[in-house]
Amino acid sequence: MKLAVVGGGSTYTPELVDGFARLRDALPVTELVLADPAEDRLELVGGLARRMLARAGHPAAVTTTGDLDAAVADADAVLLQLRVGGQAARERDETWPLECGCVGQETTGAGGLAKALRTVPVVLDIAERVRRANPGAWIIDFTNPVGIVTRALLNEGHRAVGLCNVAIGLQRKFAALLEVEPGEVHLDHVGLNHLTWELGVRLGGPRGRDVLPGLLARHGAAIAADLRLPEPLLHRLGAVPSYYLRYFYTHDEVVAEMRDRPPRAAEVAAMERGLLEMYADPALDTKPELLAKRGGAYYSEAAVALAAALLGGGTGGTGGAGGTGGGAQVVNVRNDGTLPFLPDDAVVEVPAAVSPAGAEPLPVPPLDPLHTGLISAVTAYEHLALDAALRGGRDRVFAALLAHPLVGRYALAEKLTDRLLAHNREYLAWA
Template sequence: MKLAVVGGGSTYTPELIDGFARLRDILPIGELVLIDPAADRLELVGGLARRIFAKQGHPGRITTTADLDAGVADADAVLLQLRVGGQAARNEDETWPLECGCVGQETTGAGGLAKALRTVPVVLDIAERVRRTSPDAWIIDFTNPVGIVTRALLQAGHKAVGLCNVAIGFQRRFAKLLDVAPSEVYLEHVGLNHLTWERGVRLGGPGGTDMLPKLLAEHGDALAADLRLPPVLLERLGVVPSYYLRYFYAHDEVVRELGTKPSRAAEVAEMEKQLLAMYGDPALDEKPELLSRRGGAFYSEAAVDLAASLLRGGGSPVQVVNTYNNGTLPFLADDAVIEVQARVGTSGAEPLAVPALDPLYAGLVADVTAYEDLALDAALRGGRDRVFKALLAHPLIGQFEYAEALTDKLIAHNREHLAWV
């Protein structure tokens, strides 16, 4: 079995490699290709990857290349984890929206739109090249904004599934609090990528006992602290929102905070320097502890499980993924991309039935889906007017004055990545 990782020079990659090594019985890889145009990073990451495989006794071969077509040729699956413009572009996404009093974040609001505009054309070009060389390969997208990127891939006819680590993070957190194995925890996870709620935490599967009331009663304060939201909010909602809901539920507070400290991108850039220095140590043969602070916790386990199911039917039969709605949420179009539990196998992902959403959540999901429709249109066809409409539609912006100013700022900060400018 051959897997290719586009963006293989990312400092995330050793997390993925560690999972491939530990879980090789679930996903036996014969060849793993790390693809990245940054030769210096790729050499460091590739060296550590080989040492991790060797230490854990994995027989697979790891190769590195800057040649995308050669790297994806004959691959069974291609994982996308790229960042167009790098941390420098992310830093801008997180800063210029603050000038208009709007949240600066790389996956939502104006910054999220900027990332989508830079990313979608690049991902679609990669996917077309995968289709030419490996027409049967599955594309697993971990590249943000996952919902918009996955929809672009699916609409273009690619065999693609989107993946995020939010659900598996909650699963592991709840399992630890309940003192059970993670596999015993079934989440009633619903929404869009980075806009989800846990409406139930059931033991043993969909029909098991719902432990969410117990978790909220006994650990509500700690869960709220992790999310940086008031405990009373979780108590009143009776659900656990994802961390990204803080941008909606506490928008103005977040904007004030972001204006008083360095951007997350600046923190990550410094962390990446340290990580790359560590990766260059020939004695290092495991992922360093510092990597846990980089983000992407449990990404490797989720990626292995998904790839195993898509390629061999050997992973968990039900997983949280991003895929077409297909009537699951009746107030959305079938071709909207949602993030829910789905039955996953060699034929793809099919969402499971979801109980009706309370209007409190359905309204926000509908609003953000409308924004994503407009964002994808802007990413595919370009034009100032399309960018403006997407920003005006976003619930975190929604005012003419802000949308107008943010449109100009977005274009000014992303000219080199926008072919239509």
């Protein structure tokens, strides 16, 4: 089984390799190709990957290359974890929206739109190369903004599934609070990528007993603190929102916080420099503890479970490691009526049964207007954002920003459009 990782020079990659090593029975990888144009990073990461697999006694061969076509040739699955523009572009995404009083963040708001505009054309080019090399290969997208990128891939007919680690992270946290194995915890996880709520936490499967009310009663303060949201909000919602909903529910407070500290990208860039220095040590053959602070917790378990299911290893390859338990996995998939108030071609993040035939969304609990209103608004924004990414034009960028619930005002959308274009012209062929 050959897997290719596009963006293989990422400091995330050892987390992924650690999963391949630990979960070899679920996903018997024989060849791992790391592809990245950054040759210096790639060699450091590739060297550590080889040492990690050797330490685990894993037989997979690891190769590194800057040749994308060679990397994806004959690959059974291709994992996308690229960042167009690197941390420098991310730092800009987190900075210029603040000049207009808006959240500066790389996956939502104006910064998220900028990332989508840079990313979608590159990902679609990669996907076409994958299709030419092996039409049967699966594309697993971990590249943000996952919802928009996955929608672009699916609209072009690619065999693609989007993946995020929010659900699996919450599953693990709830399991620890409940003192049970993660595979026993099923989440009623509903929404869009980075715009989701846990409407239920069930023990023993999708129809198991909902223990969310008790979790909130006993551990509401700890859960709220972890999400950096007010505890009364969780009780009033009767649900656990994803961390990213703090940008909507506490927007002004978050903007004030962001203005008082350096951009997250600067912190991550410094962390990456430290990690790469560690990776260069020929004696290092395990993922360093510092990597846990980089983000992407449980990425490897979710990625291995999804790849295993898509490639014939079963629907719950690692005991519900996709983040739901009960043999289901939370993925980003075409809506097709799952949320009846959205268009069929919208991409939703919900539990799904995954097999070599693809990801089939499972039924989800009914949503009330508190959820449907925001989901509908952000879906409309994502539609306009994808249109801008595919066809370009200042007016399309403006329309996407005007539609976004975190913008929504004419003068503000105009200012943000000007700044977005000024900071991203080198990545936009039409600008």
